[in-house]
Every structure is written in structure tokens, then in C-alpha cells.
Amino acid sequence: MRRAARDDLAAFATLVRAHEAGLRRYLRRLAGDEADDLAQEALLAAWRALGQWRGDGSFAGWLRRIATRRFLDRQRRGGASRPRAFATLDAADGLIDRVCLEQRLAIDLALAGLPPRERAAALLVFGEGLSHSEAAATLGVPLGTLKSFVARARAALIPLLEGVSV
Amino acid sequence: MSEQPDIDARIAALLADPQPARPDSAFADRIVALAAYDLSTRKSRRRSLIQVGREALGLAAVLASFAILARAGPLPAGLGDAIGFGSPAMAGLAMLLMWALVATKGQAAASR
Numbered sequence: 001m002r003r004a005a006r007d008d009l010a011a012f013a014t015l016v017r018a019h020e021a022g023l024r025r026y027l028r029r030l031a032g033d034e035a036d037d038l039a040q041e042a043l044l045a046a047w048r049a050l051g052q053w054r055g056d057g058s059f060a061g062w063l064r065r066i067a068t069r070r071f072l073d074r075q076r077r078g079g080a081s082r083p084r085a086f087a088t089l090d091a092a093d094g095l096i097d098r099v100c101l102e103q104r105l106a107i108d109l110a111l112a113g114l115p116p117r118e119r120a121a122a123l124l125v126f127g128e129g130l131s132h133s134e135a136a137a138t139l140g141v142p143l144g145t146l147k148s149f150v151a152r153a154r155a156a157l158i159p160l161l162e163g164v165s166v
Numbered sequence: 167m168s169e170q171p172d173i174d175a176r177i178a179a180l181l182a183d184p185q186p187a188r189p190d191s192a193f194a195d196r197i198v199a200l201a202a203y204d205l206s207t208r209k210s211r212r213r214s215l216i217q218v219g220r221e222a223l224g225l226a227a228v229l230a231s232f233a234i235l236a237r238a239g240p241l242p243a244g245l246g247d248a249i250g251f252g253s254p255a256m257a258g259l260a261m262l263l264m265w266a267l268v269a270t271k272g273q274a275a276a277s278r
Binding site: 009013017020021024029036043044047104122127129154160161 | 170173174176177178180181182183186187188189190191193194196197198200201202204205
């Protein structure tokens with residue numbers, strides 16, 4: 001990290017290779033077809049700001065925060081796009097059991113129907129396993145606001161849970 | 167209310183990806199290439215700023231020499247043919263030489 005902050009391209013390449021897949025997977029669910037553009041923007045913004053990174057938290061979390069905020073900025077400017085239905089793609093690639101396909105497709109569509117900030121909150125808390133305070137910091141909102149986003153997202157997703165056990 | 171953790175766990179299970187994220191080396195290569203381009207652009211911008219600073223210094227020297235020369239009165243009678251080393255004209259000449267030095271050095275740095 002310190003080497004990358006000193007404009008060491010090889011060190012930055014190592015960071016990119018370690019984190020790009022996870023970041024793009026998160027963004028595909030959040031932003032659909034804009035995912036790769038947002039991932040590229042976030043990684044380049046991180047490259048330019050590496051010297052200013054305080055190191056509080058993980059690099060992946062920092063990247064996710066940059067990308068999420070850029071996504072929300074785009075949404076505010078009116079560049080909305082629907083998230084990709086992950087389940088369809090994965091099934092086409094033969095990656096998931098077809099039995100789960102309908103349910104996964106349903107949850108992806110339900111996520112796509114949520115307002116952007118609620119979708120981001122649901123993905124951060126349920127999908128990425130962040131605590132409420134970490135998700136609030138990522139979205140740049142107060143904890144109470146984040147909790148109400150999560151509650152609304154949960155209410156929208158509950159009808160899809162029939163037959164799902166953990 | 168007590169069902170909430172269970173509901174959250176079931177939603178998390180639904181959102182969990184069946185496979186680990188797949189790396190895309192072409193994407194990673196493109197990001198690194200863009201970062202390299204960004205680095206070279208930043209370096210070139212920094213060089214340009216230094217060059218502008220040097221030129222500004224040279225310009226300031228020229229303007230100062232003109233200001234000094236403008237303030238100089240007519241030469242006393244009998245000294246018209248011999249201008250002393252400490253005269254305003256000499257100061258102006260020294261500043262012009264400094265400007266030439268700075269400008270030449272700046273151009274040499276820019277061409278590297």
C-alpha cells in the first residue's frame with residue numbers, strides 16, 4: 001500500500017488484481033451495466049488519492065465507499081440504470097443450481113426495484129456483511145437513516161423468503 | 167422482533183454468491199494502463215508548472231529591469247560615453263542576462 005502511494009505502478013497492479021473482482025461483483029448488483037465503469041472510476045480515484053488514505057479500515061472497504069458514493073452521485077444526476085439480474089447470468093454460465101434460479105432472479109429483481117440508497121444499504125448489510133455503522137459510513141449517512149433504509153429494504157425482500165432456510 | 171436476525175440471515179443467504187468473484191485480468195490490465203497514463207500526465211503537468219514558474223521569474227526580471235531603467239534620470243554631462251558597472255543600465259543588463267539564463271535552462275529541461 002505504501003509503495004503504491006509512492007506512485008509504484010507494480011504495487012498498484014497488485015492491489016487492483018486483488019480487489020477488482022469483488023468490487024465489480026458488488027457493483028454489478030448495485031449498478032447493473034454501469035458496474036465496470038464505476039469500478040474503473042473508483043480504482044483510478046483510489047490511485048490518485050492513495051497518498052491521502054488514512055488506513056482506517058480495509059482497502060476493499062475504502063474502494064467500496066468510493067464506488068458507492070460515485071454510484072449515488074450518478075443516480076442524483078439522473079444516470080439511473082437497472083442492476084443486472086445476476087441469477088440469469090450465472091445460470092447461463094452454469095454456475096448455480098437451476099433449482100435456485102427463480103428465487104435468485106426474484107431477489108435480484110426485488111433489489112432492482114429498490115431506490116438506489118436502499119439497494120446499496122441492503123447489499124452492504126446483507127450481501128457484503130457490513131455492520132450498520134460500517135454501512136452508514138460507506139453511504140455517508142447517519143446511523144438512524146441507514147437503519148431505516150435497511151428496514152425498508154428488508155420489508156421489500158421478506159415476501160421473497162418463502163422456503164428459504166439457513 | 168425476535169425473528170429479525172433469522173430473516174436477515176435468510177436474506178443474506180439469498181444474496182450470497184454461489185461462486186467466488188471471478189477475476190478479469192483484461193480489466194485489471196486496463197486499469198493499470200490508465201493509472202500509468204495518469205501518472206505520466208501528472209508528471210508532465212508538474213514539469214509544465216515548473217517551466218511556467220521559471221518563465222514567470224524571467225519575466226519579472228525583465229519587468230524589474232525596465233522599471234529601474236525608467237526611473238533613471240539623464241546621465242550627467244561628461245558621462246555619456248562611459249556607463250559605470252553600478253548604473254541602472256548595468257542592473258538592467260544583468261537582469262536580462264538572468265532572464266536569458268533562466269529561459270535557456272527552462273527550455274533545456276522541457277526538451278528532456
